[in-house]
Amino acid sequence: MLFKLKIVYHWLCIKWRGSFSDRTALEQHQQKHLDAFANEVLTKSRFYAPYRVNGKFLWESLPQITKAEFMENFDAINTCGIKKEEAMKLALESEKSRDFKSEINGITVGLSTGTSGKRGLFLVSENERAKWTALVLSRVIRPQLFRKQKIAFFLRANSNLYASVQSALFEFHYFDIFKPIETLLSELNAFKPDVVAAQPSVLMDIAAEMKSKKVQISPKQIISFAEVLHESDKAFLFSTFAVPIGEVYQCTEGFLGYSCKFGTMHLNEDFIKVDKEWIEQDKFYPIITDFSRSSQPVVKYKLNDILQVKESPCPCGTSLIGIEKILGRDDDVLIFGHTKIYPDLIARRIALVCDEFSNYSIIQTGAKALEVQIDCGQNDFETLSKNFDQAIIELLNEFVITGVKLNYKHQVMRNPGSKHRKIMRSTWE
Ligand SMILES: [Zn+2]
Numbered sequence: 429m430l431f432k433l434k435i436v437y438h439w440l441c442i443k444w445r446g447s448f449s450d451r452t453a454l455e456q457h458q459q460k461h462l463d464a465f466a467n468e469v470l471t472k473s474r475f476y477a478p479y480r481v482n483g484k485f486l487w488e489s490l491p492q493i494t495k496a497e498f499m500e501n502f503d504a505i506n507t508c509g510i511k512k513e514e515a516m517k518l519a520l521e522s523e524k525s526r527d528f529k530s531e532i533n534g535i536t537v538g539l540s541t542g543t544s545g546k547r548g549l550f551l552v553s554e555n556e557r558a559k560w561t562a563l564v565l566s567r568v569i570r571p572q573l574f575r576k577q578k579i580a581f582f583l584r585a586n587s588n589l590y591a592s593v594q595s596a597l598f599e600f601h602y603f604d605i606f607k608p609i610e611t612l613l614s615e616l617n618a619f620k621p622d623v624v625a626a627q628p629s630v631l632m633d634i635a636a637e638m639k640s641k642k643v644q645i646s647p648k649q650i651i652s653f654a655e656v657l658h659e660s661d662k663a664f665l666f667s668t669f670a671v672p673i674g675e676v677y678q679c680t681e682g683f684l685g686y687s688c689k690f691g692t693m694h695l696n697e698d699f700i701k702v703d704k705e706w707i708e709q710d711k712f713y714p715i716i717t718d719f720s721r722s723s724q725p726v727v728k729y730k731l732n733d734i735l736q737v738k739e740s741p742c743p744c745g746t747s748l749i750g751i752e753k754i755l756g757r758d759d760d761v762l763i764f765g766h767t768k769i770y771p772d773l774i775a776r777r778i779a780l781v782c783d784e785f786s787n788y789s790i791i792q793t794g795a796k797a798l799e800v801q802i803d804c805g806q807n808d809f810e811t812l813s814k815n816f817d818q819a820i821i822e823l824l825n826e827f828v829i830t831g832v833k834l835n836y837k838h839q840v841m842r843n844p845g846s847k848h849r850k851i852m853r854s855t856w857e
Contacts, residue, residue, distance in 0.1 A: 431558060438562035448698060451747040458701050458719070462487075465719035473725055475504035492715060492728040495548060506551055506724045508535050515549050535723055540680035548680045551724040559720055560683055563696065565598070567686045568676055569623060570649055580619055580647075582612070582626030609633055613643050625651035625676075628661050629848035632787070635668040647671060653678050655848060656756050658772065660779030677754065679733075681726050682718050685751065692738060694748040702749065705730065710737045711755065732758035734770070760852050762792045764829045771851035777823050781815040788816070789840050792853040794833075801837040809838060 448454040466485040470476040479490050491497075498505065502512040510532050519539035522530040530537045536557065540548045552560070569577065582603045601619050603612050605626075616624075616634065624634065624647045631652055637643040650669050652662075653676040665673050675693055677685035685695040695702050699720040704712035711734055718726040734757070738750035755761075756771040763769075774790060787803040798820065804812050813836045824832055842848055 431554060434555060434558035435562050435565070438559045439566055442562060442566045442698075445698065447744070447746040447748075449745050449747055454697060454747050457698060461719045462701060462717070465725075469507060469722050469725055470727070472507040473505055475501050476725065476727065490728055492730055494730050494732075498726075498729060499548060502549060508533060508551060508553075508723050510535060510537070510551060512549065515551070516547075519549060538680075550680050553723045556721060556723060559699075563683055563699065564676075567696075568651060568674060569598070572622070572648070575622075577622045578619060579623040579625065580616060580621035582624075582630050605630060613637055616645060617643055620645055621647050623647055623649045623651060625653065627654040627848070628652050628657045628665075629655060629842075631665055632661055635665055638668050649674060651676055656754055656760075656771070656850075658775040658779070658850065660775060663779075677751075679731070681716065681729055681731065682721070684714075684716070688742060688744040688746065690742055690744050692742040692744065693751040693754070694742070694744075694746055695751065697748045703728070707734065710739065710752075711735065712737070713758070734758060734761070756851070757849075760849060762790075762798075762851065762853055764796070764824075764827070764832070767827050767829060769823070769827060774820070774823065774851050777819045778816065781819045782812065787840055788850065789848075790820070790851045793835075796831050797833045797835065799835045799837060801840045803840040804838070 445457070448457070466480075470485060471480060476485075476490065479485055493501075499512070502515075503510075515532065515537045516539075518530045518532065519537050523539055534554065536552045538550045538552065540550060569579065576599055578599045578601065580601050580603060582605050601621070603615060603626075605612070613634070624631070624645070626634070631650060634643060638645070647669060648671055650665060650671055651674045652665075657673070657675055662673050672689075675687040676683070677693060677695070682700065683696060684700060685693050687693045695714075699718065701717040701719065703715040703717075705715060706712045713730055713732065714735055715728055715730045716726060717728055734755040736752040736755055738752040742750045753772055760771040761768050762771075762774070778788070778790075787805070789799075789801040791799045791801070793799045800813070800816055800820070802809065802812055802816065816836075817834060820832075820834060824830070
């Protein structure tokens with residue numbers, strides 16, 4: 429019961445604060461919470477405590493870190509005295525047994541594999557879980573009056589983080605994406621969800637089965653997370669489900685953003701300070717400091733996602749920064765000499781020639797080589813590959829890139845349960 433009360437408490441705090449229509453008020457809020465975070469949390473971290481000089485943390489002197497450094501310094505960074513070795517052992521055991529109640533001294537331990545396939549460990553306390561849940565409930569899930577909302581959540585691991593909310597208002601059902609898709613679909617049919625939350629590749633599978641009438645559900649809301657949702661897939665999902673497709677920007681490091689009712693992705697700057705490392709005029713790598721965390725501080729942590737800023741203000745009126753697009757991960761960008769082609773651009777060009785078809789992967793396998801994997805199903809492979817050829821060559825020509833070899837494969841390589849990357853660069857260098 430205490431846990432539910434905590435959720436209600438945090439939910440009320442978020443509602444009471446409102447949506448920060450004033451940027452100055454938002455920045456004051458950030459500063460106040462950053463100071464409290466430094467004094468109450470960073471002082472307990474062996475890694476960060478030495479940066480306190482004369483009772484004050486000098487933010488400028490705190491190091492910027494990457495995922496690799498974060499994992500390397502796991503023991504010193506976390507404030508719970510948890511050792512990486514011990515946490516990893518526990519997380520791997522629960523991953524194998526598919527029993528996800530792994531805790532050390534009341535702290536949930538979770539394992540994540542990012543799209544890079546590198547393993548990460550995360551620690552979450554009960555209070556942090558309550559905060560996370562309150563934020564999801566207040567920002568993402570649209571409430572319905574007088575009806576319990578059934579939420580189908582497709583995940584690779586059922587961490588306590590996600591499975592904790594059952595109440596009079598919500599019923600969560602976890603779908604293990606390591607199970608065969610047929611099993612998942614029949615479970616989904618039986619559950620009849622109001623909300624379906626999954627990564628885009630899983631949503632696309634469900635949508636395809638909806639079209640062939642193998643799945644008959646009528647959700648009121650679709651939520652996409654964990655992979656980049658390309659415009660063409662979003663349009664296909666919308667045409668299938670005929671309901672809003674919400675986007676959540678969530679990674680191991682936290683719940684970073686959500687799409688408002690006008691479809692703009694806003695970063696949760698009332699919980700996270702976002703510094704920007706600019707790549708181009710409107711594109712940046714986010715460097716995040718999550719001042720809502722306590723068990724495992726995330727400070728000046730550089731993500732390798734590339735975000736594009738939305739230039740015009742969003743009609744919803746919030747001063748939380750708007751993101752035009754998540755352009756994909758750094759290693760999803762194709763590189764030819766000094767020229768970069770962003771994954772989103774390629775996906776849009778393919779969508780133009782291939783209509784609703786989307787089951788493909790384009791992988792840069794060499795300095796001048798692309799492998800195009802196509803799962804053509806009922807479609808004709810010859811015609812599809814010709815269309816792909818046309819779209820890709822046209823795009824390369826526009827960038828004055830010549831001599832690129834395209835190698836076509838009849839099948840999309842996908843590991844069950846892993847994140848699907850439509851466009852990526854393999855490490856041949
Ligand atoms: Zn908005």
